[in-house]
Amino acid sequence: MVKQKTIKNEISLTGVGLHTGKEVKMTFKPAPVNNGYTFVRVDLEGSPIIEADANYVVNTQRGTNLEKLGVKIQTSEHVLAAFVGCDVDNVIIELNESEPPIMDGSSKYFVEAIEKAGIVEQDAERKYYVVKEVISFVDENTGSEILVMPADDYQVTAMVDFGTKVLGTQNATMKSISEFKTEIADSRTFSFLHELETLLDNGLIKGGDLNNAIVYVDKEISPKTFENLKVAFGKDSISVKPNGILDNLTLHYPNEAARHKLLDVVGDLALIGTRIKGKVIANKPGHYVNTQFAKKMSKIIKIEQKNQVPVYDLHKEPLMDVNKIMAMLPHRPPFLLVDKILEMSDEHVVGLKNVTMNESFFVGHFPGAPVMPGVLIVEAMAQTGGILILSSVPDPENYLTYFMKIDNVKFKHKVLPGDTLVFKCDLISPIRRGICHMQASAYANGKLVAEAELMAQIAKKN
Known part of the structure; x- marks a missing residue:
């Protein structure tokens, strides 16, 4: 029997929200059994709670955003991925803003905080959903697809094709959740230059700088764009490295983009609310297809739990003939x-x-x-x-x-x-x-x- 886990002590991090640009304090606190992951907005009256539930997803542009009764949590995926990756089941995540701090654009600092807080077993059995047949979701508009097939452990493969020379096709695989901390957690978020220009024009990524997002240059940069980028990032100069990314960053892995997409899948699928025993294969994943798949899985699991279909060995000698x-x-x-x-x-x-x-x-x-x-x-x-x-x-x-x-x-x-x-x-x-x-x-x-x-x-x- 695998027992549920929570953190031993509370711990806080501070930083800037990527899209809001606001200073935010985030505190992880131990939670009781069967709590799951819950966000608490301590800056709002009554400290409203938003459960990490796929049914609360309202927007997936540039992150997975939740909303319950008008209360919002933005860009939840990197924090949730860290807790799944650290094998923690129950935690309370307090925020004094709507968005967790972006840190370096990965889950690395959240994982370090969790390990510093310590992890303890709880007196309750962890529940799993054992995948018995292939379940899939396809986004007909983009061709993105996620499926899960039977496997003894939780595994994830992400396959991405960005259709650009600077990035092209990449794959990443996590054969066991135990690999998350060392192989996936420090993979940083990224953006293409053409997306960056649009985000800046719309007043987004106010907390962005060259230290928390990899920027792939997929087009010629005009002198005007160079000037805009210098202003946006508060830099005296900006240049493009030979590998096609803006300077001041060195890739952790040649396939860091695919690894980060895998990280996003782990975080978004945390919204299912139940641990999975199965192999997830994500082809061209994104927050929309990830969360739609999470909603589908959540619905399937809830129906099966409601029906409580028991499994018995019908060939075993009966108690009574x-x-x-x-x-x-x-x-x-x-x-x-x-x-x-x-x-x-x-x-x-x-x-x-x-x-x-x-x-x-x-x-x-x-x-x-x-x-x-x-x-x-x-x-x-x-x-x-x-x-x-x-x-x-x-x-x-x-x-x-x-x-x-x-x-x-x-x-x-x-x-x-x-x-x-x-x-x-x-x-x-x-x-x-x-x-x-x-x-x-x-x-x-x-x-x-x-x-x-x-x-x-x-x-x-x-």
């Missing part, structure tokens, strides 16, 4: 609707039924297109729950189980011949005076097919 079930339940074929009990505790029970074409109900229930009657699915869930309640007495053979109430019944998918039905019943409240109140669910083909809230009572046979 049909003979043991018949010794406890007063039902016999064709009305015995449970074949096996797979597991059981004081609070839950899991049963199984193999639905075959030989079932008696298929003779009369849509014989031309056989479907298992929904009422019999409910009855099968009740019989499974009956095993749980009868197991609470020393002589179950002397008792009968009767329905008292059925609430909130929902049928979601058809059950057909050849399906394997798995029933899971969880106690809503402890069994008292022979009364059992439970939430029952039925699954087939990896989907929730039916659910109901059941109440039953056992009574001694006359």
